[in-house]
Amino acid sequence: MEVQVARIGKPHGIRGEVTVQLFTDAPEDRFEAGAIFRAEPAALGPLTVSGARWNKDILILGFDGFSDRNAAETLRGAKLFIDTDEAEDDDDDAWYEHELVGLEARVGNDVVGKVSGLRTLEVQDLLIVETSAGHETLVPFVAEIVPEVNVADGYVLLTPPAGLFELNLPGSNQAGPDDGEVTDVDDDGPADPASDTDPAAAASDTDPAAASEAEGSGR
Structure with a gap:
């Protein structure tokens, strides 16, 4: 069986080099000069690495027979494969993205989400975990934080530092309006204009006797 690595x-520069998106956690070992990959589409034939270097977090490769930008353009979108037996012989602790995607992400006995991808960087790899709430969290793929990968039982065990799963939550660092305080609103409708009028005037509209009594009480 083969796996895509x-x-x-796109082409990089004018000397036939190209950028690559990685699907392996051991790029330094995998893409050495002289390494041969099966390419898809097959018309490109086996591709032999002539050189490899990093540009920040992006791996730049050169291949035998591709010496200028126009030639490199014909490689755009090609997929590179290796035999899985070869991969397993290289590193028993290496994991490929297709092996990790779909595994439950557990913290202790709690399932907090599922692995949805693997991001391979020069400094360290990152697991992409989609939480049960539908948010994505990037988890450093190091032994201290991911101490166990159990493909057979379908899970990875995480020991995340405090706050890791809250970092990417929408509005996690933003307070709500008025810091959550709610202003009381009078739902009784507009004030009665008559409440500010002279009692005598109000009474005179209904009962003349009451008006006289109100005037007398005001003296």
């Missing part, structure tokens, strides 16, 4: 991106 990279996808070729």
Whole structure:
């Protein structure tokens, strides 16, 4: 069985180099000069790495027979594959994205989400975990934080630092309007204009006798 380890991106510079999207956690070992990959589409033939270097977090590759930008353009979108037996012989602790995607992400006995992807960087790899609430969290794929990967039982065990799963929550660092205080609103409708009028005037509209009594009480 074969696994995809990279996808070729756009040309880089004028010497036939290309950027690649990685699907392996051991790029330094995998993409050494002289390494040979099966390419898809097959018309490109096996591709042999002539050189590899990093540009920040992006791996730049050169291939034998591709020496200028126009030639490199023909490689855009090509997929690179290796045999899985070869991959397993290289590193028993290496994991490929297709093996990780779909595994439950557990913290202790609690399921907090599922692995939805793997982001391979020069400094360290990141697991992409989609939480039960539908948010994505990037988890450093290091032994201290991901101490166990159990493909057979379908889970990864996480020991995340405090606050890791809150970092990407929408509005996690924003207070609500008025810090959550609610202003009381009078639902009784507009004030009665008559409440500010002279009692005698109000009474005179209804009962003349009451008006006289009100005037007398005001003296």
